[in-house]
Amino acid sequence: MDILNQLIGGFAVALQPMNLFWALIGCALGTAVGVLPGIGPALTIALLLPVTAQVAPASAFIMFAGILYGALYGGSTTSILLNTPGESGAVMTALEGNRMARNGRGAAALATAAIGSFVAGTIGTLALTFLAPAIAELAFVFGPEDYFALMVLSFTSVAVVMGRSMVRGFTALFFGLALGTIGIDTQTGQTRMVFGTLELLDGVSFTVVLVSLFAIGEALYVASRSGTVPAAINPLSGGSWMTRQDWARSWKPWLRGSVIGFPIGALPAGGTEIPTFLSYALERRLSKHPKEFGHGAIEGVAGPEAANNAAAAGILVPLLTLGLPSTATAAVLLAAFQNYGLQPGPMLFATNPDLLWGLIASLYIGNLILLVLNLPLVGIWVRLLLIPRHYIYGGIVVFALVGVWGLSTSWMDLLLMCGLGLIGYVARVYDFPIAPVLIGLILGPQAEIQLRRALAVSQGDWGVLVSTPIAATLLSIALLVLVVPPMLARLRSRPKAEPAISTG
């Protein structure tokens, strides 16, 4: 029972008063930010990355973990009461939850979302506890060619899964890869793509890219479209708590949602959209009240909300064991690790057990804190929505400035912020996904290192890339990810596509 001992050690770290305090801060901040539409966990953590300069690593990650889970709780609140999902994982919750709120069952919807999140978060964290060390052990056998194959798989799946078209996904990915090549080549010391600017020698900072694409792009987008009617808050009228029947209809979707969410979240590029969608579809099929779907079925809130939280625990598996981020949030967490000079992966379990197990233990604690924070205090969080929108976005821009200017007080970073902010705006308008940019930027240089390392070992023989069963399998899967969706689409559209295609 080595894992249990490690976990107990982790609780010893997480239960220190100072770390408990950071967990509380993270949960409160995460919830507050999750409630505000348009700002997700990735951006919140990115805006707070500068604190890594001053706060001990364990405390910082405990806070970030609180933000990650807290933002999910907050996101469901906004989805249910405002019908504006703050992040993609909450879309399905909005569908049924907002209907429930309109029918005067808002309190029950919020409760099933909160308790479901707690159940799923705990199950997901348990799975993470017992799975992560095993996968980390496994990762020790990975050679550079295996890591390269894994990253190729990560690239293709992120580019294919995120966004609506493969071309746009790959454009985003290659944009990120291109940004990643700017700066000094780590292996030969040559300068690359710096356009004669000294300030680019260190490369483009991840924080600048993230903050600009998300925060600045979003602020520009919302400002240009703010002529629309502001969303109105649905009062929590008829706030009846969950009835006995609600409990009976909720607990199975919670468990099923957890079972769907965790493994998919743990896949490279699993994300949270797919499991929430699958859970919704499944509950709809299994429900005894299928007619209620679309009009406020409680199963449609309980299942997806559980899947969402379990998937969030799942994304920590590849991140902590292999150093492989599969969502924007995970990419930011990876950047935070790198800020401390730490590289998540199998070695980290051996070298920094206190940090890792403290982080895992804090997930249990954070879940509990969130349940306590959310059930009675939901009315307070909703007040945040009363802050006028222009102040929220004005504030976001100020904090983006803190994040970018505080990095190294570099004028070039501010210029990059404006340029990338415009690109973020264009991406928002034309529906290009952002996550592949971040993953290309953060994994691209690593993939390059692994490729060159593998080729150096084999003395330039490209056959090395498929020389191990792991690498060959991963590359085959990557190829399938690339080839299968368009084939399926073609098969599906063939019968009816003929008349639809007109002369171009």
Place this chain on the structure above:
Amino acid sequence: MSVNPSRQDARKPRPWWLGLGVLAMGALWLNGARSIASTTNYIGVGPAAIILAVGIGLTILGVILITQTMRGELVAAAEGEDEAPPSRSAFLLALAGVSIPLLTIRWLGFPLSAMLAFTLVTHAFGSRRTGLDLGVGAVLGSAAWFGFSRLGISLGPFLPLIG
């Protein structure tokens, strides 16, 4: 012209410049790969190889994007049809807010630049209470400056003009 004419508005501008931008970036990277003295040593992959690969990828994607645009497949993301058209003046005002620190941050310092950025952005969102917005922006900027300085994050001198 378009694949699904019922869905798309013929008057919608087609973002041909988007594919062109990606293409230009690809060309820039291809050119960059050329100018790096590629020490194609025994491993066969020097520092220029990845840049070449990225350049080729971006070029191909740029061509595909342009083709898609010409065929009318690439238009603005579907929004609610009943939404108001995007406001150019609000966009420009917000952009001004985001870029004003470029001009001011070196001689006005962080708090005042943040105040100006905040005010411009709030005005882009339709706020017209300039005095209040300036005040809130100044408080927010100063609070951020003091708070983050205490965390050890340097945001430059408070008011560089004074020193």
